[in-house]
Amino acid sequence: MLHGWCAWLWIGFGFLQVSLSTAAPTSPKAPRAVKAAKALTTDSQFIRVHVKRGKQVNISGYGLNIDSRIRFNQYKKFKLRCDSEKKNGEIVIKSLGRFRSPLEFRSKSGFLFVSGKPYRKLLRVIAKKKKCIVVNISPLERYIAGVVAKEMHPAWPMEALKAQAVAARSYAIANMKKPRYSDYDLVSTTMDQVYTGATGEDSRTLLAARATRGLVLRERREVLRAYYHSHCGGRTDIPKNVWGRSESGYISVSCPFHKRHQPQSVWRHELPKSFLQRKLKSLASVLPQSFRELANLRVSKNFNSNRVVTVTMADDRGNSLELEANHFRKIIGNGLLKSTKFHIIDRKDSIEFKGSGFGHGVGLCQYGSKEMAERGKNFKSILKHYYPLASLRKLY
Numbered sequence: 349m350l351h352g353w354c355a356w357l358w359i360g361f362g363f364l365q366v367s368l369s370t371a372a373p374t375s376p377k378a379p380r381a382v383k384a385a386k387a388l389t390t391d392s393q394f395i396r397v398h399v400k401r402g403k404q405v406n407i408s409g410y411g412l413n414i415d416s417r418i419r420f421n422q423y424k425k426f427k428l429r430c431d432s433e434k435k436n437g438e439i440v441i442k443s444l445g446r447f448r449s450p451l452e453f454r455s456k457s458g459f460l461f462v463s464g465k466p467y468r469k470l471l472r473v474i475a476k477k478k479k480c481i482v483v484n485i486s487p488l489e490r491y492i493a494g495v496v497a498k499e500m501h502p503a504w505p506m507e508a509l510k511a512q513a514v515a516a517r518s519y520a521i522a523n524m525k526k527p528r529y530s531d532y533d534l535v536s537t538t539m540d541q542v543y544t545g546a547t548g549e550d551s552r553t554l555l556a557a558r559a560t561r562g563l564v565l566r567e568r569r570e571v572l573r574a575y576y577h578s579h580c581g582g583r584t585d586i587p588k589n590v591w592g593r594s595e596s597g598y599i600s601v602s603c604p605f606h607k608r609h610q611p612q613s614v615w616r617h618e619l620p621k622s623f624l625q626r627k628l629k630s631l632a633s634v635l636p637q638s639f640r641e642l643a644n645l646r647v648s649k650n651f652n653s654n655r656v657v658t659v660t661m662a663d664d665r666g667n668s669l670e671l672e673a674n675h676f677r678k679i680i681g682n683g684l685l686k687s688t689k690f691h692i693i694d695r696k697d698s699i700e701f702k703g704s705g706f707g708h709g710v711g712l713c714q715y716g717s718k719e720m721a722e723r724g725k726n727f728k729s730i731l732k733h734y735y736p737l738a739s740l741r742k743l744y
């Protein structure tokens with residue numbers, strides 16, 4: 349297994365020297381979090397994370413090194429433009445000239461800034477479709493620590509943070525093995541996992557990453573694309589019910605651990621129909637041309653798990669449109685419709701949504717795992733509960 353892992357990294361990241369040696373030694377007197385941080389910084393596995401896209405981006409740092417060809421000793425800030433008509437992409441740096449894409453930036457200090465926001469190790473800028481795509485190539489375990497700090501509250505129990513670290517690592521590695529994007533492994537938003545670079549680092553999540561270093565969930569001999577969410581509302585769900593596509597490795601499990609608390613457990617919103625009508629503007633291309641004002645809205649299909657599959661909206665002339673619940677949730681706002689586990693009460697001028705849970709409901713429930721950790725369960729028990737078909741494997 350280790351051999352396969354090594355070979356895969358070599359294929360994926362031919363530009364990086366990959367070794368399976370353990371992290372650099374640290375002083376025995378160093379505090380635990382400092383040791384963990386140091387070990388993660390010197391790690392030898394890397395992930396490519398999309399962090400910015402724009403016609404123009406600013407990159408700065410102390411002791412910048414551009415493509416190992418141009419070096420500066422002092423602080424420098426550069427404005428990059430990628431709006432060239434050239435097919436293979438061209439990057440223009442004000443005051444330095446024109447460069448072929450991609451372009452790599454390192455710095456003596458180890459920190460590089462993208463529009464003032466610090467990232468570690470290496471930035472790669474790719475010019476594509478007249479946009480600069482900025483990719484942070486970060487030590488994988490550093491990235492995991494950063495993700496855990498953003499996806500879960502760093503003050504939560506350590507065993508919950510460790511369970512989150514294993515889930516985040518599994519998700520990352522599954523995506524690295526089967527990338528969905530050509531120039532990077534993941535994006536840094538809720539589309540994949542939230543990552544804000546060095547500003548997101550936290551001593552407790554560094555410890556959680558260090559304590560579970562290399563551990564992933566596996567199912568059918570493959571690393572599980574481990575989904576997780578904030579609050580399941582009492583029962584988790586399977587990908588088929590939520591996104592309409594089958595993915596192995598998941599069964600629905602009950603989650604009685606968070607009944608007593610949390611505002612996400614149940615929620616309700618009464619929204620004026622005029623507000624919904626404004627939100628539906630983005631559907632102009634798919635709504636029937638003669639569609640007038642929204643007159644009524646109903647759930648047209650439910651799963652057994654009580655999650656909504658589709659909603660149907662209609663005007664007063666009988667024009668109607670059926671929409672996937674996930675799409676509808678995105679249009680209205682994920683913060684308002686916290687999950688697709690809701691029902692609708694259609695009033696004269698408003699629609700009331702009554703729901704439970706927060707997020708898609710697949711895989712690990714974060715509030716449930718917090719409660720389990722508070723009751724003394726360790727991260728392995730937490731993972732076993734939410735991913736009962738998967739087993740743990742240490743990859744490195």
Ligand SMILES: [Zn+2]
Pocket residue numbers: 579580581582583603604605606713714715716
């Ligand atoms: Zn739950």
